Amino acid sequence: MSPASQISKSPPTAVLSNSSPQFAKPQMVLLVVGTLITSLAQGFMLVGVPWLIVQMPGGTPLLGTASFLINILIFFSGPLIGAWMDRHNRKTSFVGIRLVAALGLVISAALSHHELTLPWAFICTLTLVNFVVTFDQSARVAYAQSLLDRSKFRTINTIFELQNQAGNLVVGASMAMIITHLSPQIIMWGLMSLFFTSGILLALLPGSPPVDRDTHQPLLAALRDAAQYLKTRPRLAVLSVVSFAPYICVQTGNFLVPVLLAHTLNGTVEDFALFEISFALGAIGVALSARVTARFSPFALMLMSMSAFTLWYLSQIIWPSMLTIIWFAFVAGWGNSTVRIARNSWLMDEVPAQYMARVLAFLQTIMIAMKIVALGLATWFATSLSPWHALAIIGVGQVVALGVMVIVAYLKYQRRHTAAKATMI
Numbered sequence: 001m002s003p004a005s006q007i008s009k010s011p012p013t014a015v016l017s018n019s020s021p022q023f024a025k026p027q028m029v030l031l032v033v034g035t036l037i038t039s040l041a042q043g044f045m046l047v048g049v050p051w052l053i054v055q056m057p058g059g060t061p062l063l064g065t066a067s068f069l070i071n072i073l074i075f076f077s078g079p080l081i082g083a084w085m086d087r088h089n090r091k092t093s094f095v096g097i098r099l100v101a102a103l104g105l106v107i108s109a110a111l112s113h114h115e116l117t118l119p120w121a122f123i124c125t126l127t128l129v130n131f132v133v134t135f136d137q138s139a140r141v142a143y144a145q146s147l148l149d150r151s152k153f154r155t156i157n158t159i160f161e162l163q164n165q166a167g168n169l170v171v172g173a174s175m176a177m178i179i180t181h182l183s184p185q186i187i188m189w190g191l192m193s194l195f196f197t198s199g200i201l202l203a204l205l206p207g208s209p210p211v212d213r214d215t216h217q218p219l220l221a222a223l224r225d226a227a228q229y230l231k232t233r234p235r236l237a238v239l240s241v242v243s244f245a246p247y248i249c250v251q252t253g254n255f256l257v258p259v260l261l262a263h264t265l266n267g268t269v270e271d272f273a274l275f276e277i278s279f280a281l282g283a284i285g286v287a288l289s290a291r292v293t294a295r296f297s298p299f300a301l302m303l304m305s306m307s308a309f310t311l312w313y314l315s316q317i318i319w320p321s322m323l324t325i326i327w328f329a330f331v332a333g334w335g336n337s338t339v340r341i342a343r344n345s346w347l348m349d350e351v352p353a354q355y356m357a358r359v360l361a362f363l364q365t366i367m368i369a370m371k372i373v374a375l376g377l378a379t380w381f382a383t384s385l386s387p388w389h390a391l392a393i394i395g396v397g398q399v400v401a402l403g404v405m406v407i408v409a410y411l412k413y414q415r416r417h418t419a420a421k422a423t424m425i
Contacts, residue, residue, distance in 0.1 A: 282333025
């Protein structure tokens, strides 16, 4: 029997081996602390480094071009890395990502000691954080899925999201002080230390055996298996893809928000820090609404949070100001985090464990392709016309994604309504 046929006949749940180790409380603490330290490092790399680049002469086109090229690199390497992750111990990739990032930051730190190579230090750091953000999410979701009971999936995804945003909150509160008082060299060495410490802590967690038994299957064949599985679940595939829209807006915002604040609204690094704090507080607000959101299905939750995020994005386009960009970011933080929690919980519940990493990597490859287009358009519009035009064109994509989700919801309602009528006849 071919692997593709095995996928189509697999039950639509994440099957866990009875021999899989389970998290004890101390191990859960290690998991949360280790990933929180990672969030601190990648949070500064995502927001602090773009701000530093924008402040350099020619920084705006440099940041846009670098972000565009980095995502092209991730686009071609992502599926192969995801398939590799499925064929090896999940902890290997989970820990290895952090140690590779620490090694890369040693190179960045060395480059940052000279003014001529400082831009390359920033670009190297930006490349590292984009790889970490892209692949760490797949690694940690796949790792947690292999060790936890299905009833814990939404809980662990909420914990992951909260510690991510707690890291961003700390970064936002301290970013202005760090950029003002510390040199790039000290910042790079500090980031390296955070990733190294995180990797060591997570290395203490229990390992999980690779759930894919066919270790000799070619990588490209493994990717075809992921595509074959998603073909059998078109609704899951479509909703997963369109639910990436808020994330793409946020990632594009890592380029656009510094440009808007610095060059359109004459903002300072303190204003940028306030934006990060407002966004992170909204995401942390997910915990406050957990009891309410638990009553909804993942699809209904995605639809509500996508709508909230879209309203925030449109408010920036209609009235670009400190109010809409900074303070209304609270709504965006809640919407983006809730979408991600609902999507990851749904995928963990639906996708067989032995294909989880490659399915996530396959979906993320599509997301990266969308992000490449978004970054390319944003860079061109921001440098050729204005940052507002770039914001508007990305907003169109967000509205289209919400429209697709609304159409799927309507079709789902129609099918249920038709089925209910048929039973009454």
